[in-house]
Amino acid sequence: MGSPLVTPPVVKVRALFCPNCGGVVQLRGYAHTLTAVCTNCFTVLDTSTPAVRVLQAAQEQLRRQPTIPLGTRGKFQNTVFEIIGFQVCQVTDDTTIYEWNEYVLFNPYKGFHYLVEYQGHWNFVSTVKASPALTKSSGKPAAIFGGRVYVHFQTAAAKTVFVMGEFPWRVQVGETVEDQDYIAPPYMLSAENTANEVVWSLGEYHTGAGIARAFQLKTALPPPIGVYEDQPNLHRARVKSAWTLCFWMLMALVSLAAVLSMLELNRDVFDQKYSFHAPFTGAPATPTDAAFVTPVFDLKGHTSNVQIQLRTDLDNNWAYFALALINNDTSEALDFGREVSYYHGSDSDGRWTEGKPNDSVTLPSIPPGRYYLRVEPEMDTQSASTSYRAHDVSYELTVRRDVPNYVWYWLAAFLLLLPPLAVWYRSFTFERQRWMDSDYGSFSSSSRASSSGDDN
Amino acid sequence: MRHPIYLTYSLLLLLTVATAEIRGWGFTHVNQLKNVPKTVRDNPGSYRSHYGFYPRYFGGK
Numbered sequence: 001m002g003s004p005l006v007t008p009p010v011v012k013v014r015a016l017f018c019p020n021c022g023g024v025v026q027l028r029g030y031a032h033t034l035t036a037v038c039t040n041c042f043t044v045l046d047t048s049t050p051a052v053r054v055l056q057a058a059q060e061q062l063r064r065q066p067t068i069p070l071g072t073r074g075k076f077q078n079t080v081f082e083i084i085g086f087q088v089c090q091v092t093d094d095t096t097i098y099e100w101n102e103y104v105l106f107n108p109y110k111g112f113h114y115l116v117e118y119q120g121h122w123n124f125v126s127t128v129k130a131s132p133a134l135t136k137s138s139g140k141p142a143a144i145f146g147g148r149v150y151v152h153f154q155t156a157a158a159k160t161v162f163v164m165g166e167f168p169w170r171v172q173v174g175e176t177v178e179d180q181d182y183i184a185p186p187y188m189l190s191a192e193n194t195a196n197e198v199v200w201s202l203g204e205y206h207t208g209a210g211i212a213r214a215f216q217l218k219t220a221l222p223p224p225i226g227v228y229e230d231q232p233n234l235h236r237a238r239v240k241s242a243w244t245l246c247f248w249m250l251m252a253l254v255s256l257a258a259v260l261s262m263l264e265l266n267r268d269v270f271d272q273k274y275s276f277h278a279p280f281t282g283a284p285a286t287p288t289d290a291a292f293v294t295p296v297f298d299l300k301g302h303t304s305n306v307q308i309q310l311r312t313d314l315d316n317n318w319a320y321f322a323l324a325l326i327n328n329d330t331s332e333a334l335d336f337g338r339e340v341s342y343y344h345g346s347d348s349d350g351r352w353t354e355g356k357p358n359d360s361v362t363l364p365s366i367p368p369g370r371y372y373l374r375v376e377p378e379m380d381t382q383s384a385s386t387s388y389r390a391h392d393v394s395y396e397l398t399v400r401r402d403v404p405n406y407v408w409y410w411l412a413a414f415l416l417l418l419p420p421l422a423v424w425y426r427s428f429t430f431e432r433q434r435w436m437d438s439d440y441g442s443f444s445s446s447s448r449a450s451s452s453g454d455d456n
Numbered sequence: 457m458r459h460p461i462y463l464t465y466s467l468l469l470l471l472t473v474a475t476a477e478i479r480g481w482g483f484t485h486v487n488q489l490k491n492v493p494k495t496v497r498d499n500p501g502s503y504r505s506h507y508g509f510y511p512r513y514f515g516g517k
Contacts, residue, residue, distance in 0.1 A: 241458040249466040256470060260477050291500035305480030324503065326492055335487040364482030374500050405482060412473045419462045 016052055018043055028071070028084045029106050033166040037085075039070070042164060044172055056172050064088050064162045067117065067221060068103060074215035076124050081105035081113060085165035091156040091179075104167055112168050115211070116203060120224035121231060122211045123188060123203035131200060132182075132189060140440070143182045143189050145202070150182030150189040153229045154439040158192075181229060188230035205230045227433040235427035242420035249416050257409050265304075265402035270297040270373075275394040276319070278379035291376040296328050299401050303367045309360040309398040314342045318355075319393045322376040327369050334363055362403060373399065 014027040016036075023040035027033050027047060034048045035055060042063070044056035066086040068074075073082045085104030090097055100118035107113075114125040132145035141152040158179040163171050178193040186205035191198050205228065206214075208221035224231075276290055299306060310321060318341035326333040341355040379391055435441075475481075496503045 238458060242462060245459055245462060245466070249470070252466075252470055253473070256474055260474065264477075291503065293497050293500045303479055305482055324489075324492075326496065331490070331492045331494065333489040333492040335489055336484070362482050362484055363486055364484055365480050372497070374496060374503055376500070402480065405477060405480070407483070408473045408476045408481075412469050415469055416466055419459070419465065 016045075016047070018045065019052060019054055020057070027166060028082060029112075029166045029168065030108065032106070032112065032168050033084070034169055035167040035171045037164045037167075037171070039164050042162075044163065046170070047166075055170065064101075064164075066101065066103065066164075068115075068211075068215055068217065070165045072215050072217075074105075074211070076105070076113070076214055079107050079110050081107045081110070083115075083165075085167045085171075086163070087160055087167070087171065088162035089158045090161050091158055093156070099161070104165065106166075114201070117211075118228060119226060120208050120222045121228035122206040122208060122221075123230065124206055125190070125201050125203040127199060127201045128189075131198070141182075143191075145189055145200075148184050148187065150184045150187070152439070153181040153183045153188075154437075155180045183230045185230045186232040203230065205232060226437075227430055229434060229437065231434070233427055233430045233434075235423060235430055239420070239424050239427045242423045246416055246420045250413060253409060253412055253416065257404075257406070261404050264404055265301055266404065267401055268398055269299060269401045270294060270399035271396065273394065273396045274375075274377075275392065276377040276379065278377075278391040290378070291322075291374060293326075294373040294375065294397070296370050296372045297399060299366060299368050299371055301368055301402055303365050304402040305362050305364050305405060306366045307360055307362045307398075307400040307403045308338075308373070309358070309400065310338060310340055310395055311358045311398070312340050312342075312393050312395040314340060314357045314393055316343050316345070317341070317393070318380070319395070320378040322378065324374040325363060325366070325371055326374060327367075327371055329369055333374075334366075336361065336363070362405060373397070 014030070016025050016027065017023070018025050018038040018041060020043040021038060021041040023038055025036050025038050025045065027036060034046070036045045036047045037043070038045065043054055046053040046055045064086075066083075068083055070083050070086060073080050075081075082105065083103050084106045087102050087104075088099055089102060090099040092098075098118075100116060103115040103117070105113040105115060112127075116123040116125055128145065130145070132143035132150070135142050135144055135149075137149050137151050143150045143152075156179055157176050159176045160171065160173055163173055180191040180193070182189040182191075188203040188205070190201050190203065192201070208224060211217075212219075212221050272294060278290070306325065308323065308325070312319060318339070321338045321340065322335075323338065324333045324335045338359050338361055340357065340359045342353075342357040343355060344351070344353040346352065375397065377393065377395075379393060492503065
């Protein structure tokens, strides 16, 4: 249950006349308002005493228009707040100027809170009374507050460049404070250091859509640009769950491989030894020289693969086998060829080998039936070598039915890894983009570690 | 369930792998011929292999 809704009472707005332009300056913050800025001429007025005093003369500045007008009411944490003030602050970093908007929110019972907006990113900010304990985390300065560790993000001199409405402090254009930000997304702890005091405040990240809902705005707020310092990384929680699911799916894949390997026949259905002699002719081999067919063998079971294995005694030689697996009943043939070569020796680089004396090929999706092989070996017949080994090969021909094909499992494992890798990469680039804007510039492993606060 | 699409994708992948393994799918390229004459058994040399008689050289280093 949330706390009861606290709605500001209907009050008569106190008004005064601007000593500079005579325009009406409304005061909604009761006696809490210390400074009011004329919305006509932007003269800063001291309203803390009945005799209104000019704190700062009319500002010669470019007028800024708040995205949410002054006087708009919105509901945060079950409390209705009214926007009574607006200021624009800026930080200059070498050549780049960063500007953000701050809205002063007021509720007579809850006091002042703030909305900070930077490029479509919003924070609902409340001042905190207790000072956080300063420490170190992953080599960076950190602050502990409310049991949460906030890692230092940046320190910058923030300058007020535009003000309008009411403020609970003596605001002036040109005022500069040192601002330190510590983050534990979606929270941000900020310290504003002036010569006299340090004011700590706690911000919570909100989306523009959430702010538009809170203020019941008729038009959508500008979409966010980039990654803000305390923007929660929604990909981070998905990374762990994606890897968990990936682990279980890989386990399922291993189990599937084990079960199917047990169910597969993986059995020799034909095995025979042969030899081949290719005498020197000085001309290429003719087509019909050495062709022969094997006895018929049965391929049982369901449609599955067939592996043809060739084990030869080739030694610094080559042989080619033109093969055809022919269905004895349907007269359909699968025609293929295998090159087998094995060379070895030694030279100035040491020992070397090339090729292998054995070879195998797996024929896909062979229906059951009675088959035979047509085999046509071929060797070098043009070489005039007198070595016996130059023209001879002994080989063993084996036909194996329903053999495991582990390529599928490796391919599936690779494809299973892609989605969690993509989720991890999105999370990684999100954090990298976040820390690029920090004092620590480039993204590092310590940055990753220190940004784990959004898991809290 | 955080990843319904990934879960569906994974299960479909496992199903595909099981089907591929049981049906013996593969990547080996073979030339399929129909109506091979019955005389091949009596005269193997009469068969014209699609892969035979290309000039080739297998040499060592």
